[in-house]
Amino acid sequence: MQIRPVPYDHPDAVKLNDQVQLEYAERYGDDGDMTPLDAPMFTPPRGLYLLAYDERERPVATGGWRRQDTSEEGYTDGDAELKRMYVVREARGLGLARRILALLEEDAREAGRTRMVLETGTMQPEAVALYLSSGYTPAPAKFGLYREYDTSLCYVKPLHH
Template identity: 65%
Template sequence: MASVEIRAVRYDDPDAVKLNDLVQQEYVERYGDGDLTVMDAAHFDPPRGLYLLAYDEDGEAVASGGWRAQEDSPEGHADGDAEIKRMFVVARARGRGLARAILAELERSAAAAGRTRMVLETGQRQPEAIALYRSCGYVPVPKFGYYRHDELSVCLGKPLVTSV
């Protein structure tokens, strides 16, 4: 990863909005619609969340990802969950380890904030995302979230280890 800087930003930061628009376009291409999960910038405010962007050597935002705290809910979350949202790398920057670097920092920060499990919802039409998460230790968990009844939904989770 040559000259990449990962920065914490708000979910409504202009660079974050730009990448979110791109990921929504990708969802439309793969699924026919954008992600309809309700999200708010405040969901990602520390200490109950974090939103990260990776900037390349030209200072351009090329990757994103965030987590937000979740508790036991009718949507299937459990107490102590940290839910990953908007993991995305622009096409020209893929294959450089950016998603892994963001994921590692999300896991570290969620554990430091006292979260006990990282969870995410992706879809069967995103095999590269599923492969990434599985290679990082994520395993299937009971479905949760807006798409929990959708046959294409894939929910994965991983216990978080807190450092003493």
């Protein structure tokens, strides 16, 4: 598997983003994650977007981070927000999400971010297990578009230099 940076609006990234939105819709019975995202948010040094490709050059996993600072949505200065962590069904269990997560954390740390934050949901137990086993803890206060929802779960991890 090869993991490489791509623009958020790269055709392969769009393809996997469409797939993850369908999975969110299935799991939550809604239209997916409506958080407004666009390519400049993931352009270094403000963020990074990664895709993993299999040996046949098929995109099989994705993840990104974007800069966040103090806002009405509950973020604080120095935050890096994890977005669109996703692995296609046939590539799950290979450790791709964990590898992408580690690369994103390292990049955010090098960009001067001090805390990785993420929002997931109660219908994504695999994601919760990954984050808890990777050193994330429940956030002291919820943040993000869905912070008022009972199904929203927010986690944080300090990014020490």
